[in-house]
Amino acid sequence: MPESAKVLVVDDLEINVEFLRDELTARGYTVFSAFDGEQALQQVVEVRPDLLLLDISMPKVDGISVLKALRADEDFRDLPVILLTARRESGDKVEGLDAGADDYITKPFHVDEVIARIRSLLRLREIQAEVMEKEKRLAKVEALKQTLATLSHHINNATQAILGTAQLNELTGENPDRLIAVCLHQTARIKAVLDCLDRMAQHMDFRTTEYAGQDNRILDIEEDLRQRLAELDKKQ
DSSP states (O other): OOTTOEEEEEOSOHHHHHHHHHHHHHTTOEEEEESSHHHHHHHHHHHOOSEEEEESSOSSSOHHHHHHHHHTSGGGTTOOEEEEESOOOHHHHHHHHHTTOSEEEESSOOHHHHHHHHHHHHHHHHHHHHHHHHHHHHHHHHHHHHHHHHHHHHHHHHHHHHHHHHHHHHHHOOOHHHHHHHHHHHHHHHHHHHHHHHHHHHHHTTOHHHHSSSOHHHHHHHHHHHHHHHHHHHHO
C-alpha cells in the first residue's frame, strides 16, 4: 500500500476534516478535503483520489447520493469508499453498503481503526490490480499463441501441398507444369504468412506480453493476411 496515496476526506464539520487531515498527513498520505456532497463530487473529478472517506449526513447532497453518483460513473465505479457516520442503526449501514460502500465506520471512531481500514482497502485494490494485470497479460499471450498457431497452419498446408505434388510427380513423371504451378502458388502463400509475421514483429517490437492478442492492429494484420490468401487462391 503506497503511503503517498491520495485520500479525500468529506465531512460538513470542519473539526472532523482537520483532525483526519492532520492524522493522515502525519502518516504520509496526501489529503484533500470537501465539506458537502457537491464539493466532494467536484474534488473527486479534479484530484482523482485513491480513496474516499465520506460522511453520510451532509447538506445539499448527502453521502449516500454521492456514493450512488460515483458508482454510476464508469471512471469512479471502483473508487474505494469508506462511509463515516454517527448513525448506529443497521438499516443505515445496509443502505450504505447496498449503494456500493466498501467499508463503514461509526463515529466516534479511533484514528488507528480508520488508518487500518484505509490500509486494508488500498492493499486489497493493489492486489486486485495486480491480478487483473496478470490476467490481461495471460490473455494476450494465449491470443498470440493462437495467432501463431493459425499462421503455422497456413505454412504447414502450403508445404504439404508442395510436398504432395512433388511426390506424385516423382512417382508418375507426369505433369511437371502442375508441380511448378503448385510450387509458385504455395510459395506465394508462404511469403504472405512470413510478411504477416514480419509486420507483427515490427509492431510488437518483440514485447509480446505487452502488445500481443487483443491489439486491434494485430487483428488488422491477420485480416489483411486472410484477404491476401483468398486473392491468391482465386488466381490459382
